[in-house]
Amino acid sequence: NAGVMQNPRHLVRRRGQEARLRCSPMKGHSHVYWYRQLPEEGLKFMVYLQKENIIDESGMPKERFSAEFPKEGPSILRIQQVVRGDSAAYFCASSPQGAAEAFFGQGTRLTVV
Amino acid sequence: DQQVKQNSPSLSVQEGRISILNCDYTNSMFDYFLWYKKYPAEGPTFLISISSIKDKNEDGRFTVFLNKSAKHLSLHIVPSQPGDSAVYFCAAAGGTSYGKLTFGQGTILTVHP
Numbered sequence: 318n319a320g321v322m323q324n325p326r327h328l329v330r331r332r333g334q335e336a337r338l339r340c341s342p343m344k345g346h347s348h349v350y351w352y353r354q355l356p357e358e359g360l361k362f363m364v365y366l367q368k369e370n371i372i373d374e375s376g377m378p379k380e381r382f383s384a385e386f387p388k389e390g391p392s393i394l395r396i397q398q399v400v401r402g403d404s405a406a407y408f409c410a411s412s413p414q415g416a417a418e419a420f421f422g423q424g425t426r427l428t429v430v
Numbered sequence: 431d432q433q434v435k436q437n438s439p440s441l442s443v444q445e446g447r448i449s450i451l452n453c454d455y456t457n458s459m460f461d462y463f464l465w466y467k468k469y470p471a472e473g474p475t476f477l478i479s480i481s482s483i484k485d486k487n488e489d490g491r492f493t494v495f496l497n498k499s500a501k502h503l504s505l506h507i508v509p510s511q512p513g514d515s516a517v518y519f520c521a522a523a524g525g526t527s528y529g530k531l532t533f534g535q536g537t538i539l540t541v542h543p
Binding site: 321323348350352357358360361363365372373376377408410411412416417418419421422423424426 | 434436462464466470471473474475477479486519523528529530531532534535537
């Protein structure tokens with residue numbers, strides 16, 4: 318019974334490149350959430366998705382960031398033209414229905430050099 | 431605008447004693463509260479939750495207390511064990527989207543043998 322799987326665990330990108338972060342939810346979970354944790358801070362909500370739908374993207378930066386959760390395959394968080402300030406740990410979580418008790422993956426640590 | 435605050439960055443406790451972690455919130459729309467535990471380089475793990483219709487919820491060594499009038503909740507761990515050493519995050523949900531958690535900044539708990 319695999320948990321929430323995120324890959325890669327570590328990602329290094331040069332400024333201006335694109336970063337793609339993948340998240341496979343737990344089996345049976347159709348709700349996915351992305352959070353970002355900057356150094357010395359708590360987790361900040363970014364986006365909430367169901368299959369093929371964005372439910373709440375109020376935490377997403379207006380530019381360069383996008384997320385999808387297609388009918389087949391993992392959820393993808395995409396960051397275009399990365400900058401140093403994008404360096405952070407990005408966590409994906411999933412839940413059945415819209416339950417508040419979400420299960421988190423181990424995160425992807427993005428470093429922009 | 432920090433809607434969920436954990437004012438103690440760290441807490442140090444002796445093994446076997448009680449650990450009390452505190453959390454305050456400002457948004458009256460929050461009606462569901464959760465505690466997560468996080469080890470370095472791992473994702474947060476759900477510990478315990480409480481709905482606003484209750485003032486206490488207990489699960490083994492963990493008890494969460496909610497004081498709605500004070501907009502305050504606390505997590506009690508008794509007896510504390512060295513394996514409890516981690517970062518503890520308080521989170522809140524409510525309003526139109528239970529999928530969106532608002533996290534506090536976290537408290538680093540160290541339990542000394």
